[in-house]
């Protein structure tokens with residue numbers, strides 16, 4: 442029987458010296474799902490991803506992942522990556538002095554952990570896979586360019602492609618459009634929609650504050666506030682939710698208007 446849930450975050454509490462960044466958080470993800478997570482600064486969004494990746498340990502609760510429903514709560518960060526959870530970090534990790542396609546090749550090999558084959562030829566299957574990812578992130582034309590010579594947005598897409606090359610079952614993206622121009626943000630929405638349409642048994646979590654961007658990619662949206670889940674629904678549903686307006690969107694609007702004057 443095919444299980445429906447790829448990730449269970451159950452009753453997770455995270456304490457930083459007594460400050461509870463997550464409080465009995467429950468969060469579930471289905472297979473083949475793109476989920477957007479929004480919420481005010483300090484809500485605990487990044488902390489939730491840190492727990493899923495094994496970077497931060499909860500004092501309570503558990504995280505269950507994958508078709509074998511393994512508990513990954515105590516697993517090492519590396520073990521979690523190997524199991525199929527990929528995260529794109531904000532800090533650049535690309536090889537600037539290598540062409541785009543070589544960056545993808547390296548991360549494909551890294552996932553396999555086979556440095557002995559570093560100089561072995563890629564199989565034609567690997568080549569197809571890399572081409573598919575180049576298409577996915579819109580960098581076919583730029584595949585021979587040095588990663589370091591690309592624009593900020595393009596570099597972010599290379600990073601995204603590198604995570605995709607590792608073929609994660611669950612992909613975690615924390616503020617993927619931070620620092621991007623409007624055009625780059627629009628292109629990123631298209632890329633994420635392309636990924637979402639070809640997920641199969643995979644899933645993706647996207648955290649962001651940019652509501653124009655969120656609207657373009659949103660299917661189901663989860664709103665975090667004060668370390669717990671405030672509500673879930675479609676973009677329109679959460680936008681209309683009184684609690685979300687009071688705790689997040691209303692304040693956010695006020696802040697944005699303030700910063701314009």
Ligand SMILES: Nc1ncnc2c1ncn2[C@@H]1O[C@H](COP(=O)(O)OP(=O)(O)OP(=O)(O)O)[C@@H](O)[C@H]1O
Pocket residue numbers: 457460462480481482483484485486487488489
């Ligand atoms: N390593 C840490 N030590 C102490 N406090 C932390 C640590 N990491 C996060 N926090 C605190 O936990 C709370 C949640 O932080 P988190 O980064 O998860 O929020 P967020 O929802 O991602 O916010 P933002 O939208 O600003 O990125 C915040 O109050 C933050 O200051």
Ligand SMILES: [Mg+2]
Pocket residue numbers: 486487488615
């Ligand atoms: Mg954050």
